[in-house]
Amino acid sequence: MDDCSDALHELYQYLDGELTEERRAIISTHLNACGECFEAxxxxxxxxxVVAYKCRDEVPEALKSRIAGLISGEA
Known part of the structure; x- marks a missing residue:
């Protein structure tokens, strides 16, 4: 594999913090040097x-109380 293929192949692992420090440094160096990979x-x-922000649902207080009650055995 070439540098771009490696970087793109490991992109999600890089974002998730799942790479070794050595591998992360290699990918980071490549991203700093390659505009196309950096854009990706x-x-x-x-x-x-955006997904993390938009997909947050607020839990109603009544549901929180009910769950807490079930956990503590008060239901």
Whole structure:
């Protein structure tokens, strides 16, 4: 595999912090030098942030209380 293939193949592992420090440094160096791979990385990182932000659901207080009661055996 070439540098771009390696970087793109390990992109999700890089974003998830699942690479060794050595592998992370290699990918990071490549991303800093390769605009095309950096764009792919940047897009995925931003997409993850948007999804994390938009997919947050607030749990109603009544449900929280009910679950807490079930856990403590008060239901």
């Amino acid at each position: 990385f940047d897009f995925q990182a931003e997409l993850r942030q």
